[in-house]
Amino acid sequence: MSDYVIISDSTCDLPQEFVDKEGVQIQPMTYRIQGKEFKNYLDGREQSPKEFYDLMRQGEVATTAQLNIVDIENFWKPFLEAGHDLLILGFSSGLSGSYNAMRMAKEELSEEYPERTILLIDTLCASSGEGLMVYYATEYRKKGLSLEENYQELLKLRPHIITWFTVDDIDTLVRGGRLSGGAATMAKMLRIKPVLKVDEEGHLQAIYKKIGRKQAMKQLVDSTMKVFDRSYHQLIMVGHADAKDEAIELSNMIQKEAAKQQVSLEVMLTDIGPVIGAHAGPGTLLITSVGSNR
Numbered sequence: 001m002s003d004y005v006i007i008s009d010s011t012c013d014l015p016q017e018f019v020d021k022e023g024v025q026i027q028p029m030t031y032r033i034q035g036k037e038f039k040n041y042l043d044g045r046e047q048s049p050k051e052f053y054d055l056m057r058q059g060e061v062a063t064t065a066q067l068n069i070v071d072i073e074n075f076w077k078p079f080l081e082a083g084h085d086l087l088i089l090g091f092s093s094g095l096s097g098s099y100n101a102m103r104m105a106k107e108e109l110s111e112e113y114p115e116r117t118i119l120l121i122d123t124l125c126a127s128s129g130e131g132l133m134v135y136y137a138t139e140y141r142k143k144g145l146s147l148e149e150n151y152q153e154l155l156k157l158r159p160h161i162i163t164w165f166t167v168d169d170i171d172t173l174v175r176g177g178r179l180s181g182g183a184a185t186m187a188k189m190l191r192i193k194p195v196l197k198v199d200e201e202g203h204l205q206a207i208y209k210k211i212g213r214k215q216a217m218k219q220l221v222d223s224t225m226k227v228f229d230r231s232y233h234q235l236i237m238v239g240h241a242d243a244k245d246e247a248i249e250l251s252n253m254i255q256k257e258a259a260k261q262q263v264s265l266e267v268m269l270t271d272i273g274p275v276i277g278a279h280a281g282p283g284t285l286l287i288t289s290v291g292s293n294r
Contacts, residue, residue: 004085004117004147006138007076009067009098011091012131013239013273016043022138027075029091029098029275033062040275052274053242053282056169062278066098072105076118080109085117085147089133089154093122094202119151121158124202127276128237128288129163135235135268162291163198164223166216168243168283195219217246220287221253225261227291234265234290241272241284250285 007025008014019026019042028039033055038046056062079086088106093099099122106120123130136157140150193216199205210216224236236254240247251267258265272284 004087004141004150005079006134006141007079007086007088008130008134009091010040010042010273011096011126011275012089012134013127013270013276014042014131014134015268015270016041018135018268024134024138025075025079027067027072029064029067031062031064031274031278033060033274033278038274040273042273044271044273047274049271049273049277050242053277056277056282062274064275064278066096067101069101069105069108072102073109076105076109080113080116080118083116086119087137087147087150088118088120089123089130089137090120091130092124092126092198092202094124094199095126095204117147119147121151121154122202123161124158124200125161125163125198125288126202127163127272128239128270128286129161129198131270132161132235132237132288132290133157135237157290159200159293160229160290161288162224162227162293163286163288164195164220165197165239165280165284165286166193166195166210166213166220167281168193168213168285169281195223197223213246217250217253217285220250220285221257224254224287224289224291225257225263227293228258228261228263229290229292230263234263235268236265237268237270237286237288239270239272239284239286239288241277241280241282243283243285244269246283246285250287254287 010028028041090099090102106118123133140153193210194206195216196204196206210219238247238251
């Protein structure tokens with residue numbers, strides 16, 4: 001049995017140090033801001049998250065592009081030609097057409113390389129949700145699971161990946177068509193901070209409306225701990241869009257609540273990259289964990 005390579009895209013928002021250590025291959029996605037195109041590398045080599053979010057705060061609008069089949073095939077082929085099988089975890093089909101392009105690339109390359117196995121998973125997640133699935137893929141591989149066994153475990157895990165998040169910039173939701181202008185005006189007047197989750201089909205769903213940032217952060221913690229699954233070795237991911245101090249505060253809140261419930265967990269802080277940030281806006285905070293259900 002050949003060894004296999006784990007591949008994802010840069011919307012997984014994992015730290016570069018982690019993917020380097022675990023040997024995960026990350027395909028960068030692209031975005032545009034100020035009329036320039038950038039690749040969203042995890043290490044921010046073309047543009048750092050801070051530079052990106054500072055531009056958004058100045059009123060610049062960012063746009064994103066899905067992956068195309070040619071770029072996907074060009075990224076995957078070297079690993080196939082080197083004799084590796086592939087386990088690929090893609091950005092939610094509920095949020096982007098990139099997964100469909102991955103699916104078509106898989107069909108074409110499976111015919112071109114019939115001796116290789118390519119297994120593709122629609123994570124139905126974004127940002128740290130996708131990243132947490134990549135994390136577990138690396139854990140399963142370290143435990144010696146085969147490509148097929150890893151794939152099957154990830155499919156079982158997928159419905160239990162739970163992401164809650166809150167945005168700070170209501171106008172970003174308006175530009176993305178997720179909130180009307182009238183509702184945004186009322187929300188800003190009342191200091192309402194929406195709390196959203198990623199649902200079973202990988203779409204975004206607004207659940208709560210909280211007065212003020214602190215209450216929104218408390219709701220993230222409460223919602224996470226309510227369905228926390230103790231049967232997993234829990235790594236919780238706290239993501240932020242250039243809001244590191246608040247992310248640290250959120251991490252402390254989670255650990256304090258976990259201690260009350262006598263739950264052992266680790267927290268990984270992650271940067272929400274420009275591709276996700278273009279739609280969520282600066283100041284976004286999120287928590288991703290494994291829970292009883294979405």
